[in-house]
Amino acid sequence: MRIQSAEVNEIMLEMRKRKRRWLIVTSLLAVLAVVLCCAMLLLGNTIYPVGVVIRTLMGEEIAGADFAVNTIRLPRMITGLFAGFAFGVAGYIFQTILRNPLANPNILGITSGSSAAAVFCITVLHLNNTAISFAAVIAGLATVIVMYFLARGRSFSIGRLIIIGIGMQAMLDAVISYLILRSAQQDIAEVLRWLSGSLNGAKMSAVLPLIIIVVALAPVMLVLSKQLSMLELGDQMATSLGVATDKTRVILIVGSVFMVAIATATTGPIAFVSFLAGPIANRLVGVSASNILPAGLVGANLVLFADLIGQFAFEYRFPVGVITGILGAPYLIYLLIRMNRKGEL
16 A cells, blocks of 8 residues: 555656646746747837837837837737747647657648648639638648548558648649749739748738637637547547547647648748647657647747748848748658658658
């Protein structure tokens, strides 16, 4: 009995340590996001004092600052914050459910599906931002449904799903290239800016659907975070613990697709954010915890930080997707090498 009691106490102590680590890391990530948001509002061609920015945000009209802060910097900051959070949450959920670090919306072709629909709306239908967002969400969901049925066969296979997703991505990227070649010259600049993943030209009216989707779905994801952790143990174990595996998986995947599709429609496909956010959160917090919220905060911090780097670290300004691509490509190569050595590819 004493041995069992000592083991229970040790387990409880370890759980308290992990919970404390989760709280500390999540709080620090939130603080970092606030700092980066402040930097986005303060920095630009003209660096405004904190007092001027606050007065401007409160509605006071200050020559020059009112336009720079409220019309340019604030929408850009809010877009980066919510899009990065959406990419981070969606990437972590896909990687956790499919139990594979390669299983993220970028590599599975979901982002390419949304991108192809958006490019079609821009170059062929010439629709407004609201219609583009709607089409991107529908296309993302359709891509997931097609991949699921193609991956089923006689039995569902995660490896088959990833391979089909990579093939879907290649096919949809070819469709995007074809649409660009056939598009009018005046549409090419907008398409290329959008495909690079950029916060340039962000407007409050365009980011409103993204805010609504993230605010509506993020609490649902957080409520299901414990069930998501149980799904990692396998369907049989999760079912024995009282988890409705199929229902939970469908809700999480559909919610993730909505988030990543609307984020893609708003900013374009910002490379590698959904791929990097989950592994970074797991490394900071620990893989045993439910890291949906930390992954979302990591995604937001990545986008905000990369945008600041792209704006001010070089002679020329680069879209945020270029910077995240530079950061993410080496990690992808490292991950592929490591998985190949372990025989997981």
